[in-house]
Amino acid sequence: MTNRHGDADERSRTRSPSKFFVPILAGATLRDRILACMGALVGIGLTGVLCAIGYGRGFDVPLLVAPMGASAVLLFAVPASPLAQPWSIIGGNTISALVGIAVSRLIHDPVVATGVAVGLAIAAMSLARCLHPPGGAAALTAVLGGPAVASAGFMFAFVPVAVNCIVLVALGWLFHRLSRHTYPHRHVPVVVNPHGTSDIPAQMRLGFREEDVDGALEDLGETFDIDREDLNRLLHRVELRSLECSHGPFRVSDIMSRDVICIDENADVPAARKLLLDHEVRSLPVLDEADRLIGSLGLRELSQPGIRIRDLMSKARTATPDTPASQLIEPLTDGRTHAVTVVDDGRRVIGIVTQTDLLASVLRSPERPALNS
Structure with missing residues (x-):
């Protein structure tokens, strides 16, 4: 077994002559x-x-x-x-x-x-x-x-x-x-429950919470030059990367469904509703005449007044086949997104990842090889 701490110490000794030239600011390039x-x-x-x-x-x-x-x-x-x-x-x-x-x-x-x-x-x-x-x-x-x-x-x-x-x-x-930097610094929007109930959002029910961050800062007794919301966001990102490492280098292409049920932008509402019910899916990618992805449609969109699909569809969440699967955890737990559509460089649909697909990949054993559809 490789001793990671030993390797780190060796690298530290190797770099010691130039340690004073290493940026002291986190994330500095x-x-x-x-x-x-x-x-x-x-x-x-x-x-x-x-x-x-x-x-x-x-x-x-x-x-x-x-x-x-x-x-x-x-x-x-x-x-x-x-x-x-x-x-x-x-x-x-x-x-x-x-x-x-x-x-x-x-x-x-x-x-x-x-x-x-x-x-x-x-x-x-x-x-x-x-x-x-x-x-x-x-x-x-x-x-x-x-x-x-x-x-x-x-x-x-x-x-x-x-x-x-x-x-x-x-x-x-x-x-x-x-220079394409944000200034003044914009805070990340506070995550809220999209269903209007008193439950805290799903992605915040496990792991650390805001009060844990406050408690840790109080325990350390130090003042840090970082906004509290940014610190919270950074720690959640660390959790996601740790989850990715512990479950192996999953890619979207490893877990996506390839036989995707789509609908044309010119289709009518009854046709869309029939596809959703017949195939027991919660959302449909919407395609234009050139078979390019232009939106997403689910029962929520169908509840709005309108005749044509192109008038009802919402913006689709997308990913590429090489996207790490762990990056889909955040959008698929926001309470609104039920599926992420996988597209190529020309925005043509090549797969879809649902909440079920992602849950199955997270729960599988790290030693078990990924199954390709």
Whole structure:
């Protein structure tokens, strides 16, 4: 038997000379790091230029405050972080600057003022739900910024700090949109019971639950730079991959039915209902005149008013023959999808995987070879 831990230790010793060059961020890739560098270059450069143009006062005023550099690191390198969201950047820096200015006017000893300013800035950002690490630097800048900041007074928090933040966030949004990254970060929709009953959704009845995640975080007693919903989603993905490994490398082609009952988009409702009942299936792939998949039809769709199938069909969930079977667990347990249609590159139907097919594959012994239909 192979000692996996021994192999891991050996690999660790082999890689030790270059361990300092391994990204410390989970999921980080070389492409992401290069994009982050390009984004920071463009974002900070354009922020300075646009603010200079907007102020119209030359370079005798601070056009770009130092905390923007740290904000750019978060915005472009870890855009999914809760600390890098628009309100965190704008609110965190602006509120912290206001706190720093207020403290500098009340406490004239710079040593004491700097500590008080940063501490109160953290408290203020926490209360306003906009915790942002560069906010500490914004508070320090307000205290130690010298005559230019002192003469600006509380307006320093808005011009240039808030203006810098707004411009930087806008440029970050545009950059991530062009680079096909999502920003602001979108949370995964909360899973709900589609049947309108008090039961929790089927996919959440086994394994860990949200309260387990909360309990584990409380047990560890640490604060992590990841959104709670993202952590929950990540752990569920780990479960699915673990399930795939424990049941072997199943592919959709191993478990799909190949003799698929389909219906033409121009067929009528009685014909569709007859096919569903005669073959005891819960959904039918709908084909166009070129035999390409264009939708799915079940009893739920047939309950709606309409004459032709093409007017009643819903969007079909699809997969390819090489798709890992474990990836169908999520769609087939959402309470609405009863089957996933398997298509080729031309969207022609070559098979179908039902909830029964998937359940049979999950329950089979790992030592037993997969059966091909």
